[in-house]
């Protein structure tokens with residue numbers, strides 16, 4: 115890990131003292147001193163590069179010592195002292211001066227000339243930095259001509275704002291006071307207590323003391339904001355706080371947030387835990403954070419121009435708000451004791467975001483979203499280098515790595531599987547019990563498991579832990595035996611992509627099946643704990659009329675259908691499989707082709723039928739399978755045939771839909787158009803749709819001609835894929851001029867979509883231009899060219915040539931080190947030579963990127979698997995296409 119520079123602190127300490135008698139901690143504080151309460155006073159002028167702070171920490175020093183260690187990064191300590199509690203024996207003595215001792219890149223020690231113990235107040239005055247290019251600690255964002263300051267402390271950056279006990283287990287009250295320019299608004303976790311003028315155009319804003327909070331949930335924001343009132347939910351006042359002049363763009367958020375909050379209160383059976391709820395908007399950023407009572411959101415997630423509002427945006431907004439607000443109970447009111455249980459916060463909130471926004475808008479089919487998220491997590495989890503949901507934390511890199519898709523999406527899928535097994539209402543009682551037992555305190559995964567077990571009347575922990583503590587995806591082979599007593603023969607193993615070398619293992623899997631027997635539908639669950647077991651179908655006397663081995667497609671396992679079972683599952687499927695189940699069955703097959711368990715021809719043979727499905731989500735799942743024919747695994751000379759297959763199976767519907775909306779289109783029609791038209795244009799190489807896209811894109815860029823908002827992004831992407839220099843210039847100018855963040859995102863995405871390698875290189879050069887903030891341009895421009903064989907080497911060549919200038923412009927803090935994802939520029943390589951070049955370029959360099967070694971290992975594994983898959987699948991796909 116790269117060590118952050120702390121010049122001011124080192125300068126001060128160079129004149130300091132005798133060598134400390136105690137070593138600084140390695141990763142965690144030792145608990146010998148604990149905070150009881152913080153009083154923080156900060157002076158923040160948004161345009162400046164530094165801020166001034168003082169903090170008074172009421173502490174309890176349980177082991178007498180001459181040094182107290184605190185977390186601190188980049189803080190220049192001006193003075194420090196310890197005043198013993200008035201009730202202690204030292205009453206009447208003056209405060210003891212404390213000398214700061216450097217303690218590596220995460221700690222500062224405060225040393226005394228004699229031992230201190232018991233209760234007292236540690237006072238520290240210091241200067242800190244306001245970052246301009248990262249969002250770690252206290253940072254600055256600009257929009258129009260205004261500057262705003264925000265905080266982002268999770269997981270380990272509160273220590274950049276004040277010296278503190280920066281671990282989630284130290285949960286105590288905080289009282290915040292901010293000195294800010296008199297025309298700015300100042301916000302924190304709690305309501306205002308008082309506000310008064312100060313000299314020099316400043317004012318002092320004092321906030322009420324908070325309930326117990328860990329340091330990572332403390333927050334502040336300063337700037338010329340506008341506040342939009344969103345009414346009350348129960349006793350809680352709700353507001354959306356926007357950058358100046360953006361109140362009109364908050365309309366949907368203002369309508370959605372109170373309704374979602376009410377649904378959460380109902381689910382938890384506990385009123386919103388804090389005195390107020392502000393949702394504070396950050397320009398440029400791409401994240402949201404559940405600070406207690408003061409949630410921060412990326413502007414592109416929460417705001418939208420009412421004329422450009424899309425269902426996708428509404429869905430993302432609702433899911434993000436539900437997620438962050440769910441944390442107010444699950445994470446804030448009850449906090450995980452340490453970062454090894456990050457999953458408990460994040461998996462729960464991810465699962466809850468779909469449950470609550472699905473309740474709010476059932477027509478959005480968020481159950482299908484859950485199935486697709488499970489399939490996406492399984493793709494990552496199949497890698498030998500996948501991490502477990504719950505892993506021991508041995509370094510700050512481990513803390514940063516814990517915030518990944520395995521934690522969020524696999525974790526959420528596992529929770530959903532256990533909810534289905536226990537029953538939704540019982541599971542909810544367990545959640546409520548857990549929150550009541552640990553309110554305002556800390557808890558662990560085993561506390562959660564015991565609350566669920568106590569309401570379920572059985573010990574769920576062994577099964578739960580088998581999914582949390584080991585990586586990988588279980589594959590269950592299922593054979594239906596209809597003898598005297600119909601039963602399923604189940605056998606489990608770890609699902610592995612072709613060519614993978616990972617250790618075999620088994621799980622305790624709650625297997626839930628649905629079937630029809632005796633004219634009724636039955637749901638049945640049992641735990642598969644051994645490698646093999648039979649499951650009798652309790653309600654069936656004869657062979658069931660139909661059977662689904664993964665009920666609701668809610669189980670975190672793949673089914674390998676034996677014998678004729680797949681045919682039986684899919685026979686007359688419209689009558690017994692819902693949309694999410696159809697998507698799940700098709701998605702599983704797609705994965706099983708990659709694992710060499712299902713012949714590609716079997717999956718592809720289903721495409722003609724499901725490409726005609728009425729549900730757009732099912733058509734999308736069929737399109738994913740058809741995508742096999744255009745993948746790296748197909749020999750180059752046969753890809754034309756693959757495109758023809760796509761046109762034949764999907765073309766007619768795509769042509770009928772066209773790029774332009776028609777009056778009276780239903781939501782499903784709009785969704786289908788958005789997915790199918792660009793798919794057929796690009797993967798099917800449908801010339802009419804491509805030409806139409808180019809014409810419409812030019813017309814829109816020149817005259818902003820009317821394109822339905824949800825079609826603009828796909829349209830510009832397709833036009834760029836086949837576009838020329840003229841289109842490139844038009845897009846670049848439009849992106850520079852765009853004031854709306856979501857529009858700028860779409861334009862940057864299109865700039866990253868050129869298939870012409872010279873233009874792809876030109877778009878990468880924009881990463882070094884001052885026209886765009888790197889935090890907005892990084893992902894679309896650097897990773898866009900990976901999509902095509904013609905351009906997939908361009909980003910790696912760019913990184914090799916411009917690594918130093920790129921690194922200088924990127925956020926490099928722990929938890930936000932952009933350099934860590936650089937090795938993934940090789941993510942679509944599929945040959946040994948490129949693999950070796952990537953490896954030799956990054957092997958030593960990634961050691962300096964927080965989380966970088968894992969990213970390189972996963973990318974290299976992905977390339978190896980692609981090479982194996984190409985060898986194994988090419989003959990099958992060739993045979994299919996030659997027959998076709």
Ligand SMILES: [Zn+2]
Pocket residue numbers: 404437438441459460463
């Ligand atoms: Zn979260």
